[in-house]
Amino acid sequence: MMSMNDALDWFQAYTREFESEGGGLEPLLALKWSHSFSVSLEAGRIARGMRFAPDSIVHAEILGLLHDVGRFPQFRDFGTFYDAASVDHGELGWKTVSEALVLSSLEDAARLAILDGIRYHNKKEIPLDIRPSSLGMVRLIRDADKLDVFELVQRYLDEGRIRELLPRIPETWEINGAVVDSLMETGRASYSQVRSVADFLLVQLSWVFDMNYPPAFRRVLDRGVIERIETRLPLEPRVRTIIEKARTFARSSAAEGEVA
Numbered sequence: 001m002m003s004m005n006d007a008l009d010w011f012q013a014y015t016r017e018f019e020s021e022g023g024g025l026e027p028l029l030a031l032k033w034s035h036s037f038s039v040s041l042e043a044g045r046i047a048r049g050m051r052f053a054p055d056s057i058v059h060a061e062i063l064g065l066l067h068d069v070g071r072f073p074q075f076r077d078f079g080t081f082y083d084a085a086s087v088d089h090g091e092l093g094w095k096t097v098s099e100a101l102v103l104s105s106l107e108d109a110a111r112l113a114i115l116d117g118i119r120y121h122n123k124k125e126i127p128l129d130i131r132p133s134s135l136g137m138v139r140l141i142r143d144a145d146k147l148d149v150f151e152l153v154q155r156y157l158d159e160g161r162i163r164e165l166l167p168r169i170p171e172t173w174e175i176n177g178a179v180v181d182s183l184m185e186t187g188r189a190s191y192s193q194v195r196s197v198a199d200f201l202l203v204q205l206s207w208v209f210d211m212n213y214p215p216a217f218r219r220v221l222d223r224g225v226i227e228r229i230e231t232r233l234p235l236e237p238r239v240r241t242i243i244e245k246a247r248t249f250a251r252s253s254a255a256e257g258e259v260a
């Protein structure tokens with residue numbers, strides 16, 4: 001059986017390759033490094049909340065730690081985290097971890113589930129033909145990742161440093177009607193429509209509709225994720241409607257699986 005320590009040893013050694021001599025990791029890579037640990041914790045919490053078997057809880061934590069491994073070579077080679085302008089970091093991480101053989105002591109289904117989790121954590125949709133035995137882990141990492149990015153974005157906003165995190169997005173607060181239109185029509189919006197931090201926060205809010213597990217929804221509610229976004233948005237009527245939909249969806253999804 002593979003332990004969390006095996007994954008940790010590999011992750012530490014791998015990411016050390018990206019440190020500059022004596023200088024450690026660049027700030028944005030250091031952020032991805034700590035994000036990996038936070039997502040590992042979130043993933044473990046969701047897995048425990050879902051009463052996963054002990055082995056699967058460890059696998060969820062390993063997946064959390066490794067899900068963004070592709071960010072390191074992406075940033076070194078392209079200087080950006082913007083996949084559309086560089087490389088799909090899910091694919092790159094999947095390839096990196098596959099070739100590193102770090103998961104080779106795991107049985108097939110568990111190994112493939114972690115690899116699929118890395119590969120598909122950042123895709124717009126989970127592919128319909130995903131291995132059924134991987135689906136649980138793919139859903140879980142997508143939830144765990146979102147939970148930490150909600151916190152990260154709010155922290156950078158609180159600290160007045162959002163430009164560092166979202167260098168391509170102008171720090172303005174006007175809402176692009178096209179983002180609202182597509183959120184009202186489909187519940188989704190594309191990053192190509194994002195023209196302001198407010199647009200970004202609206203798209204981020206719509207992540208709630210793409211989440212899966214009740215324990216993850218409970219964290220969204222406990223942490224006031226929706227409310228913290230709400231206080232930063234211009235509350236036009238249609239924006240209010242989207243916020244209310246997100247809140248209603250999160251509440252009903254959090255209650256699923258609860259014993260009456």
Ligand SMILES: [Fe+2]
Pocket residue numbers: 067068089121122145
């Ligand atoms: Fe990622």
